[in-house]
Amino acid sequence: MLNIIWPIFIIISFAYAIFVGNVEEVNKSIFDSAGSAVELSITFLGTMCLWNGIMKIVQETSLMNKLTKILNPVMRFLFPELKRDSPAKNEISMNIIANILGLGNAATPLGIRAMNELQKDNIKKDTLSNSMIMFIVLNTASLQLIPTTVIAIRTSLESENPSSVIVPVWIVTILAAITAVFVTKRLIKRF
Secondary structure, three states, X not given: OHHHHHHHHHHHHHHHHHHHOOHHHHXXXXXXXXXXXXXXXXXXHHHHHHHHHHHHHHHHOOHHHHHHHHHHHHHHHHOOOOOOOOHHHHHHHHHHXXXXXXXXXXXXXXXXXXXXHHHHHOOOOOOOOHHHHHHHHHHHHOOOOOOHHHHHHHHHOOOOOHHHHHHHHHHHHHHHHHHHXXXXXXXXXXX
């Protein structure tokens, strides 16, 4: 649907610019936006490299095992079908930790690996398991303690206080995660 809506908006914008005689302004804004997009991408690239490096260090040390043990009671509650020694638990834990640190982009490959592990344990290969559904919901709610992406965007736009969003993000993501888990648990029991 968006592949239809966006071209329509672009065509209407160009037609309107030609109609009112602002073609030069449109051209200028296109190149300004392209420059801003490159600067923002470089900012994100630096942030992603930093946090991906930290996550790689966490993976290679015993810290991951300690963090997984800390998350074990929560994991048992959220994913009761998973076996105690399931490799999916480790992948899910890493994804949750990446999301908590606000690393949505770094959490994506971890989430894909977790879903692949969950699919291996799935009996019905053409249907999502309860654990897969819970993981998707939890990943979408994305509980965050450090919203690095938002802070990076605010920093690149020269915000006076880019980290002022931290407390509102805590409130919103905690409420979203609790609501998402509650509704999912209820629906899983029903269906």
